[in-house]
Amino acid sequence: SMAIKLDPESANAYFLQGIIDLESDKLEEAEVSLRKSLELDHEAPRCYTHLSILLHTKGEDLLAKESIDKALAIDPNCKDGKLLQAILNGRMRDKRFGIPHSSKRNNTKIIEQQFPVTLQRPVESGLVNSLHDLESLDLKKHNLPTKGNAKTSRFTLFKENRWLKDLLESDLISLAERAIGTNIYLDESWFTILSGGGYVKKHNHLSPLERIKSFDVQRQHYALVYYLEVGDQSGKEPGCLKFYDPEHVLLPSAGMVVIFPAERYHSVRYTGTTDRVIIGVNLWSV
Numbered sequence: 001s002m003a004i005k006l007d008p009e010s011a012n013a014y015f016l017q018g019i020i021d022l023e024s025d026k027l028e029e030a031e032v033s034l035r036k037s038l039e040l041d042h043e044a045p046r047c048y049t050h051l052s053i054l055l056h057t058k059g060e061d062l063l064a065k066e067s068i069d070k071a072l073a074i075d076p077n078c079k080d081g082k083l084l085q086a087i088l089n090g091r092m093r094d095k096r097f098g099i100p101h102s103s104k105r106n107n108t109k110i111i112e113q114q115f116p117v118t119l120q121r122p123v124e125s126g127l128v129n130s131l132h133d134l135e136s137l138d139l140k141k142h143n144l145p146t147k148g149n150a151k152t153s154r155f156t157l158f159k160e161n162r163w164l165k166d167l168l169e170s171d172l173i174s175l176a177e178r179a180i181g182t183n184i185y186l187d188e189s190w191f192t193i194l195s196g197g198g199y200v201k202k203h204n205h206l207s208p209l210e211r212i213k214s215f216d217v218q219r220q221h222y223a224l225v226y227y228l229e230v231g232d233q234s235g236k237e238p239g240c241l242k243f244y245d246p247e248h249v250l251l252p253s254a255g256m257v258v259i260f261p262a263e264r265y266h267s268v269r270y271t272g273t274t275d276r277v278i279i280g281v282n283l284w285s286v
Contacts, residue, residue: 011041018047022054023211030054045071045078052084057214061092080209083284086185087217090286101216116243116250116260117179121171123228123255128277131191131228134161145267150198155188157279164189168226172257172281176224179259182285189281194231194239194270202244205262205282220285221262225278227252232272239270259283 003013014037021030048071055064072081136151146152158165176184205223241250244265
């Protein structure tokens with residue numbers, strides 16, 4: 001690549017070339033680039049995470065596990081590290097039990113035509129008030145789908161607030177596991193509060209990992225929305241969750257939990273006079 005020609009000693013240039021090759025299914029070229037990057041910088045956790053993906057696609061699961069363990073040893077919070085570890089451990093477990101990945105992926109309890117799945121969980125008293133006190137992002141500084149008169153947190157809500165993790169995480173995982181029929185890894189979590197005029201533009205929750213076709217995680221990724229307060233639903237835009245392709249409009253109720261594939265595009269518009277409050281999470285079938 002041009003970046004490597006300009007700076008042949010740049011570990012990052014080789015790393016980026018490795019990602020491009022991996023996403024283009026050029027596995028041999030990707031391995032050369034990633035290993036060269038690690039020669040130049042052997043303490044780069046994201047290079048080890050992508051090398052683990054490549055090794056897994058080649059069937060070298062033990063080496064893949066060593067690589068992801070190395071990434072987490074360097075940086076326990078490295079991006080996608082814990083997620084990849086969960087995915088690889090799940091696939092190695094399934095392989096020991098003779099469960100083909102393609103078979104498991106295509107036979108979850110709920111199939112595409114049955115989404116979105118709606119469930120129910122009571123909302124604890126005081127939970128919404130507690131969220132209002134938490135830090136939110138400056139939406140003007142972040143390219144997020146949440147716009148207008150709205151607040152949203154970083155995508156590490158449970159990690160940063162242990163009391164929320166203890167209160168909600170295991171319940172939401174249990175709901176998802178019963179609905180989907182597989183083990184679940186909860187990856188990202190956040191809150192969003194829409195006031196009158198707040199909206200969430202059309203988007204989906206696809207991960208860069210899904211661009212690596214040979215890794216085959218395209219149907220393992222789900223989004224979950226938990227409605228704590230639905231606000232004022234008497235106006236023209238009551239905060240419906242609108243899905244696309246095919247179109248489906250869902251008017252939420254307090255305590256509703258909605259699960260849908262991460263690839264499914266959706267949007268929300270709200271013009272009510274009181275706040276509409278949700279907690280969102282990204283889930284992976286492992």
